[in-house]
Amino acid sequence: MSEDAQVLDDSLTSLQWLQEFSILGTNVPHHTHHQHHLFGHQQLGSDAPASPLAGDPASIGMPLTPGKPTAAAYSRMQPLPGIVAHGHCPDDVDYKTNAHIKPPYSYATLICMAMQASKKSKITLSCIYKWITDNFCYYRHADPTWQNSIRHNLSLNKCFIKVPRQKDEPGKGGFWKIDPQYAERLLSGAYKKRRMPPVQINPALRNRLGVNMQPQPRGQIGLCVNPESQRLLREFEEATGGTMLGSWPVVRGRSGLKRKQGSRNGAAKAPRRSSSPLLSMDEQKEIGPLKGDFDWDALLDSALSGELTLEGGEPLSPIMKEEDLTVRGTHISPVEAPAGSAEAERSNNMSDFDEETFLATAFLENPWPEEEADHGPPCRPPAALLPAGRSCPAGSQGS
DNA sequence: CATTGTTTAGTGATTT
DNA sequence: AAATCACTAAACAATG
Numbered sequence: 001m002s003e004d005a006q007v008l009d010d011s012l013t014s015l016q017w018l019q020e021f022s023i024l025g026t027n028v029p030h031h032t033h034h035q036h037h038l039f040g041h042q043q044l045g046s047d048a049p050a051s052p053l054a055g056d057p058a059s060i061g062m063p064l065t066p067g068k069p070t071a072a073a074y075s076r077m078q079p080l081p082g083i084v085a086h087g088h089c090p091d092d093v094d095y096k097t098n099a100h101i102k103p104p105y106s107y108a109t110l111i112c113m114a115m116q117a118s119k120k121s122k123i124t125l126s127c128i129y130k131w132i133t134d135n136f137c138y139y140r141h142a143d144p145t146w147q148n149s150i151r152h153n154l155s156l157n158k159c160f161i162k163v164p165r166q167k168d169e170p171g172k173g174g175f176w177k178i179d180p181q182y183a184e185r186l187l188s189g190a191y192k193k194r195r196m197p198p199v200q201i202n203p204a205l206r207n208r209l210g211v212n213m214q215p216q217p218r219g220q221i222g223l224c225v226n227p228e229s230q231r232l233l234r235e236f237e238e239a240t241g242g243t244m245l246g247s248w249p250v251v252r253g254r255s256g257l258k259r260k261q262g263s264r265n266g267a268a269k270a271p272r273r274s275s276s277p278l279l280s281m282d283e284q285k286e287i288g289p290l291k292g293d294f295d296w297d298a299l300l301d302s303a304l305s306g307e308l309t310l311e312g313g314e315p316l317s318p319i320m321k322e323e324d325l326t327v328r329g330t331h332i333s334p335v336e337a338p339a340g341s342a343e344a345e346r347s348n349n350m351s352d353f354d355e356e357t358f359l360a361t362a363f364l365e366n367p368w369p370e371e372e373a374d375h376g377p378p379c380r381p382p383a384a385l386l387p388a389g390r391s392c393p394a395g396s397q398g399s
Numbered sequence: 400c401a402t403t404g405t406t407t408a409g410t411g412a413t414t415t
Numbered sequence: 416a417a418a419t420c421a422c423t424a425a426a427c428a429a430t431g
Binding site: 106107108145146148149152153170171172173 | 423431
């Protein structure tokens with residue numbers, strides 16, 4: 001498995017027909033070399049600030065950038081610009097601005113990214129939220145339940161450790177950090193993510209996209225495009241073994257009837273979905289600042305060469321030092337966990353610390369949102385490192 | 400009250 | 416087929 005990508009490679013990379021799909025206004029990055037970025041990022045160079053709303057529903061009608069059908073660095077194919085096949089590296093998807101496609105990162109990975117981006121070893125929950133929403137447009141429009149998942153993940157996942165707030169520290173909730181041991185592994189590349197979550201299209205945007213998600217037989221998405229394209233899509237799916245697109249648990253709740261308690265007294269808790277905060281003003285301020293002339297490649301290189309590490313005791317970015325001490329001193333364990341140790345036990349849970357996360361987070365050298373109301377230093381962006389003026393929209397993520 | 404954090408439980412997909 | 420993983424949903428406690 002996972003070979004399918006390769007197998008299909010040449011036969012499918014040339015699916016120009018796919019460009020007919022105007023489902024997703026992608027901002028296909030123009031760089032053609034070094035595509036190791038894991039999430040798309042803004043067009044660099046040029047002044048194209050990736051217009052704030054790029055990738056937002058507002059722009060969905062746009063024709064696709066006739067992006068390069070990348071023969072790409074990866075010999076992976078890119079079925080749809082903007083839609084990536086499950087498990088494939090989304091070369092061309094700019095997750096930062098593409099509100100339609102759920103980033104192929106697990107929540108744990110996202111958390112890690114946020115943590116690494118923060119340059120501190122510990123960050124607050126709200127910072128995590130913030131970072132995610134700032135960097136993945138998708139989550140700005142998604143049902144806020146993802147936050148629940150984030151919390152759940154933090155609590156449950158062994159690689160996250162909670163660091164209680166100091167008595168005198170104002171603010172709510174504690175901090176979270178990555179268990180250094182896992183960071184070690186991450187850096188050693190000892191872990192591979194087992195799988196990636198299926199591609200999901202933001203249900204909140206579905207309608208606006210004209211994407212029709214009828215419950216399909218097997219996790220297939222019914223893209224509502226012209227019949228011709230649809231046919232091709234079908235053929236394509238067949239060729240790919242059926243599931244080119246993962247499906248949004250489409251009818252969450254509805255047909256996907258969940259479990260027991262139908263309780264959930266109507267208005268009891270939160271105004272369950274249904275109304276997605278599409279494009280509120282906040283995003284305008286929000287995305288824009290993320291732009292920056294950034295030398296991603298260089299960044300990546302440095303990341304790879306170890307300049308950017310978690311806490312392995314290696315050269316962390318300067319700013320990280322202070323608070324970091326809590327965690328560092330970590331050359332604790334040999335990379336290969338001694339068999340039978342508790343270490344070993346936890347290790348198998350470490351599904352997300354792979355180079356992918358690591359590489360991906362190289363990009364996170366990027367702007368870091370200030371922790372608004374949180375006086376503390378929590379997630380203060382290392383101003384010095386900010387690529388381009390990033391003004392840290394406070395309250396961008398209202399909820 | 401809202402946020403944060405923990406826990407339990409169910410689903411579907413993938414791996415072994 | 417069983418085990419595992421990632422996710423989702425939700426109840427509920429603690430806290431600011």
